Amino acid sequence: MTERTLVLLKPDAVKRRLIGRIISRLEDKGLKVVALKFMQMTHDQAENHYSVHRSKPFFKDLVSYITSGPIVAMVLEGPKAIEVVRLMAGSTDGSKAQPGTIRGDFSMGIEKNIIHASDSPEAYSHEMPIFFNESEIVEWSYGDEIIY
Numbered sequence: 001m002t003e004r005t006l007v008l009l010k011p012d013a014v015k016r017r018l019i020g021r022i023i024s025r026l027e028d029k030g031l032k033v034v035a036l037k038f039m040q041m042t043h044d045q046a047e048n049h050y051s052v053h054r055s056k057p058f059f060k061d062l063v064s065y066i067t068s069g070p071i072v073a074m075v076l077e078g079p080k081a082i083e084v085v086r087l088m089a090g091s092t093d094g095s096k097a098q099p100g101t102i103r104g105d106f107s108m109g110i111e112k113n114i115i116h117a118s119d120s121p122e123a124y125s126h127e128m129p130i131f132f133n134e135s136e137i138v139e140w141s142y143g144d145e146i147i148y
């Protein structure tokens, strides 16, 4: 079933000039970009985005980190997109993430872990409107779609 997921390339990915390489991996897999934005998150957006972690001891640092520099926000579409991107991202802690995953290949940290991806349809519904209006999501077709 085709679904959508919200993906962020975090400030460490941008500062390390990894935007292109990570988007290439996601496109190579077969995910379609249907919205894309380069931006700096506000404090309010960050607190809202990470509201499920509000009670965690790392919440304050997480908000200050994600607002510390520009990010890339995107909506990707594809069959089981949420599960597929989570698998590609790898374990949250980059030092434990499998080589071959994005975090496994590019991160040694748990805070500076390169990428965020929605972990459920409910999370997508909460996260996506923080970054995009519904009208900014473009329905389009490659014209040579692979039959999944």
Ligand code: CMP
Pocket: 053, 058, 062, 092, 110, 111, 112, 113, 115, 116, 117
């Ligand atoms: P992300 O997928 O963006 O979702 C929540 C983020 O919280 C997670 O990636 C990590 O960057 C961060 N995080 C999770 N656990 C910890 C932790 N124990 N210490 C610091 N940051 C954490």
